[in-house]
Amino acid sequence: MTQLPIPQHFQPDRVGEIWRVPYQERSIAAKSWADNHQLSPISQTDSNVELLLIDVQNTFCLPNFELFVGGRSGRGAIEDNIRLCEFIYRNLGKIDQIIATMDTHHLHQIFHxxxxxxxxxxxxxxxxxxxxxxxxxxxxxxxxxxxxxxxxxxxxxxxxxxxxxxxxxxxxxxxIWPYHAMLGGIGHALVPAVEEAIFFHGIARTSQAMFSIKGDRTLTENYSALAPEVFKNQLGETIASKNDSLIEFLLTADKLIIAGQAQSHCVAWTVNDLLTEIQSIDPQLARKVYLLADCTSPVVIPGVVDYTAQAEAAYQRFADAGMNIVKSTADRDFI
Structure with a gap:
């Protein structure tokens, strides 16, 4: 299947803004779009292409929010999400399901x-x-x-x-991070443009998106969507565990495409934990993982920290292990 055109409702200049997704209007448009482009429900396909979106939330992706991931350009997450939305729309017929992780925090946590x-x-x-x-x-x-x-x-x-x-x-x-991704707050929500693309995909392909909460344990950080930073307390008692069900689900994919924020933290740590699982089962499974390098940016706080080098080193290590580092705009069809 060739790539599809991008629906007219998508407005790149609004990706960095807050607004309400008009669900009913988009559901009608998505159904018509599916009919016009002969998109099959996922129940009628044999493929299993999964798109994992890590923490594409307002708190990380919009300027003036708590932890906007600007990268070195200063507009990193906005530019990433423009490309991400376009990637979803162009490949509606090839992406079978979308999984979105959501960093989720409370007031009293060890990093606040x-x-x-x-x-x-x-x-x-x-x-x-x-x-x-x-x-x-x-x-x-x-x-x-x-x-x-x-x-x-x-x-x-x-x-x-x-x-x-x-x-x-x-x-x-x-x-110590600013209070961010607070459960119940607007910063916790997905970026509207990306949420809209996920919703449009779900209607067009009759595919239920999955949402995975992480990061809500008081006594540990959870950069990775798959495992906490620390598992046990000083007495050897378990305080947090791996997300075994999500790990198992991701490993069943024929192709697993990964994007999100931030490249240096939650994305890198998630991919690292996934790679650890893969290497314990079959290192060849790494070849079915595709990292959208132009849909993620590292944490850069001007004058304070710059994690660009760490992010690049992590992605090189993933590539060396057999994972595919690709661009969403690549000419070659990797889906």
């Missing part, structure tokens, strides 16, 4: 300011404060006991354990 106090009882400044094992050991930062029913010394022991686990495991150090 309110979890921590300094020696003066003040919370850390988000986006510029990194907490290391030495910081916790010295008392520079301590866990805020106000939200916990545990004895303060036990909570502090966990805090030290957590940052030490990150360090020992080769993870990113604990960066």
């Amino acid at each position: 300011p309110i979890f921590w106090l300094d020696e003066q009882g003040e919370h850390p400044t988000p986006a510029v404060t990194t907490i290391t094992p030495a910081d916790v050991s010295s008392g520079k930062w301590r866990a805020n006991p106000a939200f916990s029913t545990e004895p303060p010394e036990q909570l502090q022991a966990y805090a030290l354990h957590y940052v030490q686990q990150l360090s020992d495991g080769g993870k990113y150090p604990l960066l």
